[in-house]
Amino acid sequence: MRLARAILLRLAIGVLSLLFISFVTFLADMAAPGDPAVVRAGEKASIQTVERIRHEMGLDRPWPVRYADFVVKAVHLDFGTSYYGTQEPVGAILKRDVPMTARTALSAILLAAIFGILAGTLAAVYQNRAADRGVLLLSTLGVTVPTFVLAPILVYIYCLQLNQLPQTWVVDRVAPDWIYLLLPVAVLGARPAALLTRLTRASMIDTLQQEFIRTAVAKGVPPMRLIFRHALRNAVLPVITAIGTSFGFLLTGSFVVERFFVLPGLGRETIEAIQRGDSPVIQACVLLTGAMFIGVNLVVDILLPLLDPRIREAQI
Numbered sequence: 001m002r003l004a005r006a007i008l009l010r011l012a013i014g015v016l017s018l019l020f021i022s023f024v025t026f027l028a029d030m031a032a033p034g035d036p037a038v039v040r041a042g043e044k045a046s047i048q049t050v051e052r053i054r055h056e057m058g059l060d061r062p063w064p065v066r067y068a069d070f071v072v073k074a075v076h077l078d079f080g081t082s083y084y085g086t087q088e089p090v091g092a093i094l095k096r097d098v099p100m101t102a103r104t105a106l107s108a109i110l111l112a113a114i115f116g117i118l119a120g121t122l123a124a125v126y127q128n129r130a131a132d133r134g135v136l137l138l139s140t141l142g143v144t145v146p147t148f149v150l151a152p153i154l155v156y157i158y159c160l161q162l163n164q165l166p167q168t169w170v171v172d173r174v175a176p177d178w179i180y181l182l183l184p185v186a187v188l189g190a191r192p193a194a195l196l197t198r199l200t201r202a203s204m205i206d207t208l209q210q211e212f213i214r215t216a217v218a219k220g221v222p223p224m225r226l227i228f229r230h231a232l233r234n235a236v237l238p239v240i241t242a243i244g245t246s247f248g249f250l251l252t253g254s255f256v257v258e259r260f261f262v263l264p265g266l267g268r269e270t271i272e273a274i275q276r277g278d279s280p281v282i283q284a285c286v287l288l289t290g291a292m293f294i295g296v297n298l299v300v301d302i303l304l305p306l307l308d309p310r311i312r313e314a315q316i
Contacts (some may be wrong), residue, residue, distance in 0.1 A: 029279045030063060034277045037059055041053045081280065082278055082281055093281060098266035101251075105251060116196025119197045121228075121232055121235075124268075125204070135197060140194070143191060147191065154186065170262050170264040187252050187257055192249060203235040239303065244299070247293060247297075266288065266289065
């Protein structure tokens with residue numbers, strides 16, 4: 001029962017966080033230069049036409065009323081229509097772009113988690129040896145090399161020099177989708193993988209020095225069972241928490257990666273909407289990105305008590 005209350009509390013905090021995000025985005029849009037009514041009417045439109053469109057869009061109402069109207073519509077997943085082109089409904093834009101962002105981000109965090117946990121465990125087991133130094137070198141490079149530097153390097157090597165992978169996403173694809181997503185996922189997951197590697201290494205080194213590990217060694221527990229069932233099971237808990245926070249980096253990093261690799265995702269759509277001042281698309285993309293981040297961290301909060309009986313007993 002107490003665990004259920006804790007989950008409900010986190011949900012309430014998440015809703016308040018989304019309200020704060022939407023409010024800040026709304027104020028930033030108000031302070032931005034440009035008039036949406038002029039954008040929709042065209043620069044050569046008459047003053048009467050602009051005023052009529054401003055009234056139709058509700059821009060002549062006080063901003064608290066407009067914000068309240070935006071929140072009510074957002075609850076019903078109604079974000080209005082785009083200001084540009086065919087004035088496509090924002091819901092249709094999100095429906096088209098979210099699957100690509102979700103697929104790329106989930107693939108990147110899965111790759112980062114698998115590599116980080118395995119490489120960190122290897123480094124901890126062979127502490128201060130060649131394997132440990134090699135893993136630390138790779139993780140240091142992964143942390144220090146920015147995404148916008150790593151992406152051109154990998155494209156130059158694998159696309160231009162070796163000609164093994166496609167450089168960008170295209171509509172008429174001649175290979176499976178995962179071929180086109182391989183480089184974006186690798187670039188996006190590089191930094192989280194490096195962070196999770198270092199965290200797993202530190203946590204495993206601390207766990208391997210605990211008394212229950214010495215007891216298991218004295219009882220003759222096989223090395224592989226000792227490492228993966230006893231040590232890693234206890235050391236991986238802070239890593240799982242870090243996976244949730246790393247997902248936030250993946251969402252923000254996807255803005256650069258999707259733009260660079262021309263992926264039709266939420267990050268690329270947000271950047272293009274900001275460049276052209278498309279307020280409904282900006283507000284919807286930012287709000288949805290925040291909801292995805294909060295949702296992943298909520299899942300992590302639920303998983304931890306299931307994996308660690310000590311946390312579950314403390315909450316109960």
